[in-house]
Amino acid sequence: MNPRVFLDGSRLRVGQVVQITGEDGHHWSRVLRVSPGELVALGADGKGYLAKVDSLDTKAGEVDVMVIEQMSAHESPVAIHLVQGLPKADKAEFIVQHGTEVGISGFLFVQTERSVVRLDGKDAKKRQGRIERWQRVIREAAGQSQRDIVPKIEYCANWDEALQQLKEVAPGLILLLDEDEDTQSLYKALTKYAPDFGAGSGAESGGTPARDIRPIVLCVGPEGGWDAGERRLLVDNLGAVPVTLGPRILRTETAGLVGAAAVLYHFHALGG
Amino acid sequence: MNPRVFLDGSRLRVGQVVQITGEDGHHWSRVLRVSPGELVALGADGKGYLAKVDSLDTKAGEVDVMVIEQMSAHESPVAIHLVQGLPKADKAEFIVQHGTEVGISGFLFVQTERSVVRLDGKDAKKRQGRIERWQRVIREAAGQSQRDIVPKIEYCANWDEALQQLKEVAPGLILLLDEDEDTQSLYKALTKYAPDFGAGSGAESGGTPARDIRPIVLCVGPEGGWDAGERRLLVDNLGAVPVTLGPRILRTETAGLVGAAAVLYHFHALGG
Numbered sequence: 001m002n003p004r005v006f007l008d009g010s011r012l013r014v015g016q017v018v019q020i021t022g023e024d025g026h027h028w029s030r031v032l033r034v035s036p037g038e039l040v041a042l043g044a045d046g047k048g049y050l051a052k053v054d055s056l057d058t059k060a061g062e063v064d065v066m067v068i069e070q071m072s073a074h075e076s077p078v079a080i081h082l083v084q085g086l087p088k089a090d091k092a093e094f095i096v097q098h099g100t101e102v103g104i105s106g107f108l109f110v111q112t113e114r115s116v117v118r119l120d121g122k123d124a125k126k127r128q129g130r131i132e133r134w135q136r137v138i139r140e141a142a143g144q145s146q147r148d149i150v151p152k153i154e155y156c157a158n159w160d161e162a163l164q165q166l167k168e169v170a171p172g173l174i175l176l177l178d179e180d181e182d183t184q185s186l187y188k189a190l191t192k193y194a195p196d197f198g199a200g201s202g203a204e205s206g207g208t209p210a211r212d213i214r215p216i217v218l219c220v221g222p223e224g225g226w227d228a229g230e231r232r233l234l235v236d237n238l239g240a241v242p243v244t245l246g247p248r249i250l251r252t253e254t255a256g257l258v259g260a261a262a263v264l265y266h267f268h269a270l271g272g
Numbered sequence: 273m274n275p276r277v278f279l280d281g282s283r284l285r286v287g288q289v290v291q292i293t294g295e296d297g298h299h300w301s302r303v304l305r306v307s308p309g310e311l312v313a314l315g316a317d318g319k320g321y322l323a324k325v326d327s328l329d330t331k332a333g334e335v336d337v338m339v340i341e342q343m344s345a346h347e348s349p350v351a352i353h354l355v356q357g358l359p360k361a362d363k364a365e366f367i368v369q370h371g372t373e374v375g376i377s378g379f380l381f382v383q384t385e386r387s388v389v390r391l392d393g394k395d396a397k398k399r400q401g402r403i404e405r406w407q408r409v410i411r412e413a414a415g416q417s418q419r420d421i422v423p424k425i426e427y428c429a430n431w432d433e434a435l436q437q438l439k440e441v442a443p444g445l446i447l448l449l450d451e452d453e454d455t456q457s458l459y460k461a462l463t464k465y466a467p468d469f470g471a472g473s474g475a476e477s478g479g480t481p482a483r484d485i486r487p488i489v490l491c492v493g494p495e496g497g498w499d500a501g502e503r504r505l506l507v508d509n510l511g512a513v514p515v516t517l518g519p520r521i522l523r524t525e526t527a528g529l530v531g532a533a534a535v536l537y538h539f540h541a542l543g544g
Contacts, residue, residue, distance in 0.1 A: 072453075072519065073519070074518075074519040074520055076518075098523075098526050101520065101521075101522055101523060101526050102520070102522070102526065102530055103518075103520050144521065144523070145520045145521045145522065145523075146519065146520060146521050147520060181344075181543070183543075184543075185540070185542065185543030185544050186537075186542060186543055187537060187540055187542065187543060187544075188543075188544075243543070244543040245542045245543055246348075246375075246536070246541065246542045246543040246544075247344065247345070247346040247418065247543075248346055248373065248374070248375050248417045248418060248419060249373075249416065249417045249418050250373055250374070250417065251370075251373060251416070251417075254370050254373050254374065254529075257526075257529065257530070257533075258374055258529070258533045258542070261529075261530045261533035261534055261537075262533055262534065262536075262537040262542055264518070264534075265458075265459060265533075265534040265537050265538070266537070268457070268459055269518065270457065270458060270459065270517045270518045270530070270534055271453070271455075271456075271457030271458055271459060271460075271515070271516040271517055271518040271519075272457050272459070272460075272518075
């Protein structure tokens with residue numbers, strides 16, 4: 001199936017004909033070369049819809065599609081957000097691209113003490129350019145991986161901004177991924193937090209349904225790790241639980257992906 | 273801690289002084305600039321060792337280190353191997369680098385029907401160059417991530433070669449990662465295969481210890497997926513179990529990493 005097109009702010013109904021224009025219309029008509037009758041997928045209002053190409057105007061880059069039916073949910077019932085100490089540019093793109101694929105719902109890049117890249121300076125154009133680039137990468141990855149939503153990305157120049165953003169996420173559990181292999185494992189922390197899940201349990205056994213589990217936040221430091229003050233803020237003030245992903249040292253761009261995959265697996269959200 | 277240096281074929285004992293030469297010696301003495309008394313880690317004979325820099329000759333690129341003690345195991349008790357339909361060059365490097373970090377023990381790249389890149393032609397130099405490049409990337413990633421072993425990589429020009437290699441792995445379970453979201457989930461397949469693991473169980477409850485679980489093989493198609501004949505070979509002849517990682521479509525370079533993370537999590541091998 002072709003990548004999804006997201007219609008921001010729309011609510012679709014079956015039988016409706018919608019026109020895909022702009023970049024997406026151009027991409028569908030001229031690059032992917034869809035043809036009338038072809039099945040395509042749309043994302044709108046946090047849901048996925050199956051649609052059929054009705055007609056297209058290749059010159060204008062416009063594609064009319066008819067909504068056929070709502071598709072099954074592609075989002076994890078438990079939302080995962082990533083607080084990521086701002087890494088170097090290529091790693092940041094890697095994280096948002098593959099994190100979107102895996103199923104992360106929101107990215108919070110925080111300017112940290114040890115971040116080599118600085119976007120908190122006077123160069124607002126550079127900052128804005130970087131954020132827009134991440135948004136494009138995320139949107140494309142969300143379409144490719146058939147997400148129902150386009151994950152959000154926020155850049156926070158300092159921890160005050162980050163805490164404000166975190167408040168809006170309203171997490172049920174904040175996990176700080178740690179390099180120290182003597183820390184409690186992610187497995188133990190998740191089993192303590194959501195004991196209804198795990199082998200042979202889960203929603204089917206009458207425990208807490210996954211959709212009632214509040215968002216889980218994973219915190220990953222930049223290349224050089226968190227500094228002592230940031231760690232204190234996260235653990236002492238925010239109640240973040242330090243967890244290890246085991247004795248193998250993961251790079252900053254891999255840790256969030258592996259952590260997210262494990263959390264999704266725990267909640268049976270990597271397939272039922 | 274600095275990246276590990278692997279001493280191939282050596283068996284170390286505490287108190288022994290070993291000399292690091294060649295590329296590694298150069299790297300340690302001139303790039304990382306280790307100094308006498310500094311603690312470093314070595315990998316030898318599938319184990320990790322803590323050592324201390326004794327003396328160094330920067331000009332010759334030689335570092336003498338004394339072995340202090342054997343370190344705790346950094347390898348998963350359950351070995352994971354990846355059979356990967358040969359992808360494009362940049363994706364192949366991505367897979368071996370991050371797969372090594374996550375904990376994959378061996379990579380089997382197979383020339384498939386839909387592989388865009390072909391290494392099975394007459395250009396033996398190109399093929400050899402590519403394999404050597406992958407080996408370098410793996411060795412570096414294994415050092416960085418503090419693995420006890422350097423994972424192996426094999427290129428198989430056809431399925432006869434691949435089956436021969438797979439035989440040597442002697443897997444207990446072969447999983448074919450599938451895009452079809454109606455397939456059985458990885459979670460269900462692993463729970464059926466190894467029911468002793470999962471919440472509150474595991475080795476501590478007296479079930480099968482993870483070290484007695486035979487290797488698990490994950491099979492991931494190239495960008496265009498397996499063709500029908502390859503699927504039949506894997507499922508019908510080899511008994512591979514098709515499993516889904518859920519409704520979000522993962523790229524070929526991400527699927528193996530996410531699958532490996534989930535398998536490790538299942539066996540409590542991402543931290544105890």
